[in-house]
Structures are given as structure tokens and as C-alpha cells.
Amino acid sequence: MKFEQPVSVTWIAEFIGAKLVGNQSQMATGLNEIHKVTNGDISFVDFEKYYSKCLNSAATVIIINKEVDCPEGKTLLVINDPFTAYVKLVKHFRPFEPSNKLISDSSLIGEDTIIQPGVFVGNHVRIGRNCIIHPNVTIYDHAVIGDNVIIHAGTVIGADAFYFKRRKDRAVQYDKLESCGRVIIEDDVEIGASCTIDKGVSGDTIIGQGTKLDNQIHIGHGAVIGKNCLFAAQVGIAGKAIIEDEVILWGQVGVNKDLVIGKGAVVYAQSGVPASLEGGKIYFGSPVEEAREKMKELNWIKRIPQLWDKVHRDSEEG
Amino acid sequence: MKFEQPVSVTWIAEFIGAKLVGNQSQMATGLNEIHKVTNGDISFVDFEKYYSKCLNSAATVIIINKEVDCPEGKTLLVINDPFTAYVKLVKHFRPFEPSNKLISDSSLIGEDTIIQPGVFVGNHVRIGRNCIIHPNVTIYDHAVIGDNVIIHAGTVIGADAFYFKRRKDRAVQYDKLESCGRVIIEDDVEIGASCTIDKGVSGDTIIGQGTKLDNQIHIGHGAVIGKNCLFAAQVGIAGKAIIEDEVILWGQVGVNKDLVIGKGAVVYAQSGVPASLEGGKIYFGSPVEEAREKMKELNWIKRIPQLWDKVHRDSEEG
Amino acid sequence: MKFEQPVSVTWIAEFIGAKLVGNQSQMATGLNEIHKVTNGDISFVDFEKYYSKCLNSAATVIIINKEVDCPEGKTLLVINDPFTAYVKLVKHFRPFEPSNKLISDSSLIGEDTIIQPGVFVGNHVRIGRNCIIHPNVTIYDHAVIGDNVIIHAGTVIGADAFYFKRRKDRAVQYDKLESCGRVIIEDDVEIGASCTIDKGVSGDTIIGQGTKLDNQIHIGHGAVIGKNCLFAAQVGIAGKAIIEDEVILWGQVGVNKDLVIGKGAVVYAQSGVPASLEGGKIYFGSPVEEAREKMKELNWIKRIPQLWDKVHRDSEEG
Structure with a gap:
């Protein structure tokens, strides 16, 4: 900040x-x-x-x-x-400023933007034009939202970074690193219901222009998501991950912190991404591999009994 | 519609x-x-x-x-x-109709139904008798909810289908297919906290009579869930999946779109279901297999070192 | 109760x-x-x-x-x-008591505690001092929350236990076990956005002092979480699990019901824990094993093609 x-x-x-x-x-x-x-x-x-x-x-x-x-x-x-x-x-x-109403007086909301009932818009929030913010969404202080953005019900934008320092010698061991970063949602983004996008610790969490998120997606503090990405439901992205443009993540994929997923990569459902991935390729598995290698591996596993039989037969014959 | x-x-x-x-x-x-x-x-x-x-x-x-x-x-x-x-x-x-109050005037709410504080009930919603809708639930326009239904806090019923057409030659690549379908929740259903059940693109997403959903479950657009199903927490079902009656899905199971899970199937926790499954059987794994086959496979994997040793010993001896 | x-x-x-x-x-x-x-x-x-x-x-x-x-x-x-x-x-x-306002008159809220807009605080809830309850949180009746607790937006504390008795001979097969337990959140706990922590069936679900939960975490009925635990986003814990002090669970881990995870255990992302784990060790996989064993196993799988080649070559040579 x-x-x-x-x-x-x-x-x-x-x-x-x-x-x-x-x-x-x-x-x-x-x-x-x-x-x-x-x-x-x-x-x-x-x-x-x-x-x-x-x-x-x-x-x-x-x-x-x-x-x-x-x-x-x-x-x-x-x-x-x-x-x-x-x-x-x-x-x-960046002191915490309590609010006593759903829409803060210090927020700026653009023309033709619809804020449905039950939405909380925190202090110093900016929302662009022609957006729809569906019911019961929460937008924490200082978030910046572009034009033509749709945010579905129950989603939470800008909760605190999950970042603690451990002090093993104390009764209460975790000290919180207070966060002063923001969430920035660029134009033409759509965010599904019950997603959570945390603010950065000191920098910004960014959702790039034209990216579409399905429901129940978690984006950790300081993650930077590129343009025209498509994430299916229940994907989780840890803090400070960088996802380049046009990446497609299928449902329930988990992505580790501090890595880069290259432009245009596709990761199949339920995969776990522990480290950086080159763009333009298709991946699967937990931990993830190139999908065609992983599929071959799954086939090899099925051939173990056959291999076992052959080895024991050969051995007897030998 | x-x-x-x-x-x-x-x-x-x-x-x-x-x-x-x-x-x-x-x-x-x-x-x-x-x-x-x-x-x-x-x-x-x-x-x-x-x-x-x-x-x-x-x-x-x-x-x-x-x-x-x-x-x-x-x-x-x-x-x-x-x-x-x-x-x-x-x-x-099916134009989007903004709301300026939590309970729409055009909604119909049955006798003895309790709507807790903070609940949003959209336009043209029908809710039956003897239901409990817990706080901060969001029910989008046109949803139909039966009798004796319980919906726990924070759940979102009827958000838009996640369905886009890609136009690779444009700066903003994804065009949204606006949805005009509904969510229909039959009698005696219980839905846990923070679930999301999307509306169909043009048809209905249906949760069958007597089905019970735990918390944080996602049901995609147009999915049809049968009667007396039981889904544990954090299950995700993609669009247009058909889950027949009495199916049991344990926690964090992911189900692909456009498939059928047959009556009475049981799928163990964290499994991934890429394609249709026959009813009456027990499944496990990602991708899923019959549980007993998968268990055998896990045992075969443990025997690779033993096999390796034998092969190399035989080879030396040979 | x-x-x-x-x-x-x-x-x-x-x-x-x-x-x-x-x-x-x-x-x-x-x-x-x-x-x-x-x-x-x-x-x-x-x-x-x-x-x-x-x-x-x-x-x-x-x-x-x-x-x-x-x-x-x-x-x-x-x-x-x-x-x-x-x-x-x-x-x-323990009859269900409907509420007609967001903050129940029978709740007790401590000094210097901030309740943000849109929060529901049910009947007989007790919240300690110096807490922040962020917008659109739902706290069901009878929950007990300590001092210095932070609960992020959209989280649901105290929804009903997911516990049903099946009656296969009826049209509506599942009978609900009404729950009368509570949720107890001890001092210095932080709970992320869109988490769900269910009440116990008859006893208490407990989150121990100093424990920190990231977003979209589900804690089932009657689970007892120790002190100074750290759970990353999208973790799911089933009913009555006991997680001892200082356990670290990484993102999307799933934990079965009725088990114990020993003090100081660490479980890597996306792992599935079907049964009790000894404390002080590091685990990975679904189903989980000690991480170093699991890593070895993943390497052994990669050597199957090599083993296959050798066996078939030896066999031909033999």
C-alpha cells in the first residue's frame, strides 16, 4: 500500500x-x-x-x-x-474502520450498476458502471471493481490474507500479519456464488479482464489471475500464485502458492498443482503431470498384476 | 422456459x-x-x-x-x-428484474414457513408450507421450493448457469449464455449451509424429494438430482449431470457434466466421476473405479518394490 | 445438552x-x-x-x-x-425459536466487539470481548464465542448436524436427528470467509484457542479441534473427528468422521484421511500415508515401464 x-x-x-x-x-x-x-x-x-x-x-x-x-x-x-x-x-x-450500514458513504458506485439487497459495500470501495452485485455479497474496504462486472450471491471480496507468524513458545502461537492490500477486479469479470477472494498482504489480488469464475472458488491473498481465464466450481488458488491469461482450471483443482501457471494451460478436475506449469499444455493428477503422461501411468498401474504373473511364471519355469 | x-x-x-x-x-x-x-x-x-x-x-x-x-x-x-x-x-x-427489498412482493410463501432475517427471496419465487429458510440465504427469481424444505444459512439457490461461448479473436473472449431456467426443490429436501444450486440454462435444475445435502455443496446448471439422495459436504456436481434416486456421495466428491449416476450408487470421499456409473455399486478413486478394484490396485502398487527386487534378483541369478 | x-x-x-x-x-x-x-x-x-x-x-x-x-x-x-x-x-x-431481527435480544455481546452489518446473531448466543464479526455472518442459537475472535464474512456458525436415520420402506427415507448441541469457539480463534461449522448433535463442536481457519472450511457436527491448529482453504472435517493441538492441514484436505489426528501432525494438500493418524508426522495422499512413503510410491509407479521392459527382455533372452 x-x-x-x-x-x-x-x-x-x-x-x-x-x-x-x-x-x-x-x-x-x-x-x-x-x-x-x-x-x-x-x-x-x-x-x-x-x-x-x-x-x-x-x-x-x-x-x-x-x-x-x-x-x-x-x-x-x-x-x-x-x-x-x-x-x-x-x-x-490502514486501521480497521467499522461500518454501521450496508453501503458505506465513502464508496463510489458507477452509473447503471445494480446493488441487490443485503450487499455490504465497505469503506473506500470503488465499483464501476453497468455491474450487477447480487444479494448478500460482501465487499471489504478498499476493493476496486471495474465495469460490466457480475458478482453472484454470497461471494466475499477482500477478506484478510491468511498469513501468520508462528511463535512456538507462546500459548497463543500464531501472530497475524495484518493485511493492507486490496482486491482489484477488472472489467467484464463474472464471479460465481459463494466465492472468496482475499486481499493481498500489502499488494493487490487481481482478477484479470474477462475472466469467469464459477461458484465456491477460493483465491488467496495476492494471487494474480490473468485475462480470459475460466475456473470451474470449487477451485482453490493459494496466496501469490500467478495464473497467466486464458488458463482453464476444471472443478476442484487446487493450486499451491508462489508459482506460475503459463498462458493457456488447461488443468483437469481435482488436480493438484504443487509447482509452476508451462503454458499451452493439458495437465492432470495430484500431483499434476501432463495429462497424456498421467493417463499412460494409470494404464501402467493396471498392468502390474499381469507383470507379477509373468515374473512368477517365468521364475518357476526358469 | x-x-x-x-x-x-x-x-x-x-x-x-x-x-x-x-x-x-x-x-x-x-x-x-x-x-x-x-x-x-x-x-x-x-x-x-x-x-x-x-x-x-x-x-x-x-x-x-x-x-x-x-x-x-x-x-x-x-x-x-x-x-x-x-x-x-x-x-x-426473461429480463433481469432488480429488487429493492429482501422479500419480493411477487413471491408466494406458504403457511407455517419461517423466513429468518437476512434472507433474499427474489421475484416470482414460490415457497411451500412448513419450510425453514435460515438467515442470509439467497433465492434468485423464479425458483420453486416445495413443502417441509429446510435451507441452511448462506446458501444460494438459482445463480446463473456457468456457460460461456469463447470468441478467441476478441479481447474479451467469453460471451455469456444468459440463463432462463429455474431451480426446483421438491418436498422434504434439506440443504446445508453455504451450498450453491445454479438455475438451468433453459430447463430446470431439480433436487428430488427427500434428498439431503450437507454444507458447501455445488450443484451445476440443469443437474437433476433424484429422490432420497445423500450428499456429504463439499461435493461438486457439474451441469446437466443426472443423479438417480438413493445415490450416496461422500465428502468432496466431484461429478462431471452430462452423465448419469445410477440408482443407489455409493461414491466414497474425494472420488472424481468423469463418466456415467451403473447403479447399485460402490465406487472410489479419481478417476473413479469400483471400490474393491481400486483397493486391489492400491495394494498392487505397494508390491512394485517387491516385484522389482525379484526381477533383478532373478536376472542376476539367471 | x-x-x-x-x-x-x-x-x-x-x-x-x-x-x-x-x-x-x-x-x-x-x-x-x-x-x-x-x-x-x-x-x-x-x-x-x-x-x-x-x-x-x-x-x-x-x-x-x-x-x-x-x-x-x-x-x-x-x-x-x-x-x-x-x-x-x-x-x-430445544425448540426452534424463529427470529425477527438480525441481533437477538437474548444474545450477549462483549465490550469492544464489533458486529458488522448483515450479521445474524441468534437466540442465547454469547460473544466475548474484542471480537470482529464481519458482514453477513450467521451465528445460530446457543453458540458460544470467546474473546479476540475474528469471523470473516459469510461464515455460518452452528447449522444443524448432518445426521439422518434411513427408513428404506418409506417414500421419504431420511428422518432427521434434531440437534441440540452447540458450537464453542475459544479465545483468539480466527475463522475465514464462507466457512461452515455445524453444531453438535447433543454435545459441542469446539474450535480450540488460537486456531486459525482459512476460507471455505467445513467442520462437521461434534468435531473437536485443538489449540493452535492451522487449516488452509477448503478443508473439510467430518462429524466427531478429533484434531489435536498444533495440527496443520493444507488446502482441500478431507478428514473422515470418528477419528483422531495426533498433536502436531501435518497433512499436505488434497489428502484424504480415512482413519486416525499419529501425531508429529507428515502425511500425503488419498488415502493418506506418511508423505515420504507416498513420495517413494509415486516414484515406484514411474518405474513400472522400465520393469516391464526388463521382464520382457529377460524373458526373450531367457
Whole structure:
């Protein structure tokens, strides 16, 4: 997320109680996870093995749990628990704003858009023209929805990212990473009933133009779905997956986080995708393989009894 | 769907801009997809390979993209893009009617039926006697619900069919087939929480008497579920599947479109059903097989290492 | 469930029309299924093979379909159809109470708890302090929710148990076991969007302290989920499963009823768990095995063609 106006690093250091190292006159312009940072952003790192990645990223201000050499021009904010400091900043700059009515006054809804009864439209939501939002849909704060979008009943747009840090030594072990990202739904998208599309942790979850989702589909935080994709019912996509244009996923397919499914790939029903897939091919299985290889494999399995018989017969004969 | 009153083919030809061939004095009585047509219906065909099926079907009026010989007594409406013409007719005869209140004035709700708070009941919906509709359920326009039906919270009845025509040469590739079918829920059905049951494209999606659905079940457009079926949570049934009476599907089973599962079949959890299954048997696997065959197969797989060892030992000995 | 005050067995016998055998002056204090009974409870049994289990259980009053020897101090209520008698009692002592507003007057909501628009809070619900209940959530009657709990939009807490008795000789074959249990959500739990957590048949469905559920998760009746568990999206847990503390289930995992998953177990995505699993291990597959064994097995399958070739070559050479 980007701040409404730049914030001085000295104010941030004091707010979170960190030691300021490096550039003292820096102005931070946003907050981001390490894989999304752009120039001006504050990010955080709390594992030594990621230090170098974070220090060499575009992040301008780095909250870190050890005083290390500060890269030229950057600012380090050294503190014992960077995760908690980062969460404190998210809560400050993107506080939860309770609503007391179904359609927030700060939302913008375009001409010829129909909002059916029971729909919740949160604060700062923008919805384009000529959309239909069916009953009992929930649109969390800050979501951005394009033109000609149809969202079917019961769907939830923009619930929090499912992202926790484990603290094994505590009674309550999981600390929540508060999310400040958004959901962006481009023009001409149709989303079925009872889908859930989570907001990004700090960046945006995007559903590309012309993509059509059937019912009960889950899209995790920060996933980026391309244009003209077609997902059948009960598909689940984990956080930060990238699905390129024109991908077709049949029913109940599961897709792991942090991977890429290439343009035009087709994945058959109930398949599980653990890692990136090349585009333009057809896949099946859990874990997934190219469909024709998987089909051959299923046939090979059927020939084990025949093989067993032959081996034991040959052995006796031998 | 059937029209409220018959419509002349000359009016339809003019409305969609088609050339009228054959019977000029025909009155059309309804709109239907090719697999659901009855006498009096308008249907459409846009692939040469389906011409003969459509021309020889019960359809009385056929929207077609080539001037062919018109069967005796029928009417052809010749037009470049039959799909778009058909969608124009659906939108005309079954227009979307926005609602401004949760319970539509045109709905009919039977005696002793309890509608809990937050429920949306659309236009022209009929609900029988002695039902309980739990909070935040959405019932789209034209649904028909019998007596003694229980629908748990968050369930969505009658969202649009997930049915698109792809136009690869356009930026926005998928054209929506607007649906004009209904959902019919017979007496004594119980539907769990957060289920989605889509309307048929032109015919009806039916849940047979006495059938019980657990939570988070998806039933696709035009599926016909028999009487006294039992589906466990998270089952997904694709469009136009026919599930006969007394079928039991355990959790997370996926069923493909356009198939028949015979009476009394039982399908174990997480199975995937790609094609029709004979009734009265027990199935397991993805893709599904008879459960006892599948179990044997799982055992054969476990014997591969043993087989490998024997073959290599025999070979050395040999 | 426990009654608000003890009820005499003579009243119960008359109410359900049963013959009273044994202790006539007994006071019953609650209603329970056989696997949950405690001292003072009424339970029922209608299969001879379960007679001994029920008669020797903690149940004080037993509704039974045959006059057998009554254990010392207990009361038998002999009746032709114990199931129907038990259901009559449930309906009497835990009648369905329709609501006419979204937030019931008999609910108790703690300080600093935010209830967003469109949320239904049923009768006798208790919600602790500092919770956020997001829009369009449904909380059925009698649920108990702790402090610092977050429930995302569209989630349904406390729908009825999916539990039916089959009567094959009737036109409507499934008789519903009315449920009188509750859902209990302990402190510091977060539940994602569009989840469904059913109430117990007579006992409680419990989500343990600090557990985090992603979106579209189904938890069946009477399941007991431990503390600090992490379940990814679209997981389904069947009735009465016991998941111990710190268990991690990845996306789309399915878990059978009546089993135990031991502390700290990890189950990979799309796995199916048919029976109990030892804690502290990593599992994969449907049906599930230890992940490293399953991975080996997947490799063995890939070697079948090689084995086939060798056997046929050896055979020719032989």
C-alpha cells in the first residue's frame, strides 16, 4: 500500500521504538512485503537468511532485527521484533474502520450498476458502471471493481490474507500479519456464488479482464489471475500464485502458492498443482503431470498384476 | 422456459434481424437449449456438426447460421450469429428484474414457513408450507421450493448457469449464455449451509424429494438430482449431470457434466466421476473405479518394490 | 445438552408414550447421544448390537426398543421407535425459536466487539470481548464465542448436524436427528470467509484457542479441534473427528468422521484421511500415508515401464 502522503523515518522510528541507522531524512511512501516492494517502501526482515534479499531490494526503509551495514541512501530501523513493528504500522496506516450500514458513504458506485439487497459495500470501495452485485455479497474496504462486472450471491471480496507468524513458545502461537492490500477486479469479470477472494498482504489480488469464475472458488491473498481465464466450481488458488491469461482450471483443482501457471494451460478436475506449469499444455493428477503422461501411468498401474504373473511364471519355469 | 403466451415467428425474425425460411405462420411457445427442446420451442445451432441433431429435434423454430433445407412444418431463422440472437431473446423474455427489498412482493410463501432475517427471496419465487429458510440465504427469481424444505444459512439457490461461448479473436473472449431456467426443490429436501444450486440454462435444475445435502455443496446448471439422495459436504456436481434416486456421495466428491449416476450408487470421499456409473455399486478413486478394484490396485502398487527386487534378483541369478 | 432443571422420568415416559422399567423416581438432567453421555443423561438405542454399550454407559435413562434387564438404579423407557421418541424430546427441550431481527435480544455481546452489518446473531448466543464479526455472518442459537475472535464474512456458525436415520420402506427415507448441541469457539480463534461449522448433535463442536481457519472450511457436527491448529482453504472435517493441538492441514484436505489426528501432525494438500493418524508426522495422499512413503510410491509407479521392459527382455533372452 502507498501512504496518502510521505512519512518521515524519524517519526516511524519513534512510533515503533526502533533505532534509526543510515539516512535520517528519508521520507517513506508506502508499506510492502519483501516480494512486492518498490522505491520508497518500508519493508521488514526478521530472518538472517533473508537479510541480503531485503537489503538489496527496492525497499528504502528496512525494519530489521540486527544492526547490519546500511546500504547507501537507505534507512534501517533496528528493533527486536520487526514483525510486530510492521503490524503496528499497518494498523496505524490502514486501521480497521467499522461500518454501521450496508453501503458505506465513502464508496463510489458507477452509473447503471445494480446493488441487490443485503450487499455490504465497505469503506473506500470503488465499483464501476453497468455491474450487477447480487444479494448478500460482501465487499471489504478498499476493493476496486471495474465495469460490466457480475458478482453472484454470497461471494466475499477482500477478506484478510491468511498469513501468520508462528511463535512456538507462546500459548497463543500464531501472530497475524495484518493485511493492507486490496482486491482489484477488472472489467467484464463474472464471479460465481459463494466465492472468496482475499486481499493481498500489502499488494493487490487481481482478477484479470474477462475472466469467469464459477461458484465456491477460493483465491488467496495476492494471487494474480490473468485475462480470459475460466475456473470451474470449487477451485482453490493459494496466496501469490500467478495464473497467466486464458488458463482453464476444471472443478476442484487446487493450486499451491508462489508459482506460475503459463498462458493457456488447461488443468483437469481435482488436480493438484504443487509447482509452476508451462503454458499451452493439458495437465492432470495430484500431483499434476501432463495429462497424456498421467493417463499412460494409470494404464501402467493396471498392468502390474499381469507383470507379477509373468515374473512368477517365468521364475518357476526358469 | 415457456413464454406466457405464444409469439409469432415473424415478430421474432424481425426482433433478432434474421431471414425467415419455412413456416411463416408458426407461433413459438418457449426457448430451449438443444438437449431440452420440446414442441413449440425455439432453439439455436451454430456448428455444422450439430445441424442435423437440431433440425431433427422437437424444436419448432431453429436459429441457424446457414440457410439449409427446412424440415416440413418448421421455421428456420437464418442469421450470422445464432448465439447472440438467442441471448437477445432470453434477455427479452426473461429480463433481469432488480429488487429493492429482501422479500419480493411477487413471491408466494406458504403457511407455517419461517423466513429468518437476512434472507433474499427474489421475484416470482414460490415457497411451500412448513419450510425453514435460515438467515442470509439467497433465492434468485423464479425458483420453486416445495413443502417441509429446510435451507441452511448462506446458501444460494438459482445463480446463473456457468456457460460461456469463447470468441478467441476478441479481447474479451467469453460471451455469456444468459440463463432462463429455474431451480426446483421438491418436498422434504434439506440443504446445508453455504451450498450453491445454479438455475438451468433453459430447463430446470431439480433436487428430488427427500434428498439431503450437507454444507458447501455445488450443484451445476440443469443437474437433476433424484429422490432420497445423500450428499456429504463439499461435493461438486457439474451441469446437466443426472443423479438417480438413493445415490450416496461422500465428502468432496466431484461429478462431471452430462452423465448419469445410477440408482443407489455409493461414491466414497474425494472420488472424481468423469463418466456415467451403473447403479447399485460402490465406487472410489479419481478417476473413479469400483471400490474393491481400486483397493486391489492400491495394494498392487505397494508390491512394485517387491516385484522389482525379484526381477533383478532373478536376472542376476539367471 | 443439559436441561435447565431436572425432569422426572415418569413425565418423560408419558410424554413420549413409553413403558417405564426400573427406577421410577429418577430425575433426568440432560439429553445425549451414546458417545457423549454423562451421569443423569437420557440416551437412546435401537439396534441390539449397541444395547450392551448403551446399558453400560453413563446414561441414567435409556430409551430402548425392547424390554431387557434394567441395570441397577437406571431407568428404561421401552418404546417401538426410540429414534422418534428421542427427536420428540429434543424438539421439546430445544425448540426452534424463529427470529425477527438480525441481533437477538437474548444474545450477549462483549465490550469492544464489533458486529458488522448483515450479521445474524441468534437466540442465547454469547460473544466475548474484542471480537470482529464481519458482514453477513450467521451465528445460530446457543453458540458460544470467546474473546479476540475474528469471523470473516459469510461464515455460518452452528447449522444443524448432518445426521439422518434411513427408513428404506418409506417414500421419504431420511428422518432427521434434531440437534441440540452447540458450537464453542475459544479465545483468539480466527475463522475465514464462507466457512461452515455445524453444531453438535447433543454435545459441542469446539474450535480450540488460537486456531486459525482459512476460507471455505467445513467442520462437521461434534468435531473437536485443538489449540493452535492451522487449516488452509477448503478443508473439510467430518462429524466427531478429533484434531489435536498444533495440527496443520493444507488446502482441500478431507478428514473422515470418528477419528483422531495426533498433536502436531501435518497433512499436505488434497489428502484424504480415512482413519486416525499419529501425531508429529507428515502425511500425503488419498488415502493418506506418511508423505515420504507416498513420495517413494509415486516414484515406484514411474518405474513400472522400465520393469516391464526388463521382464520382457529377460524373458526373450531367457
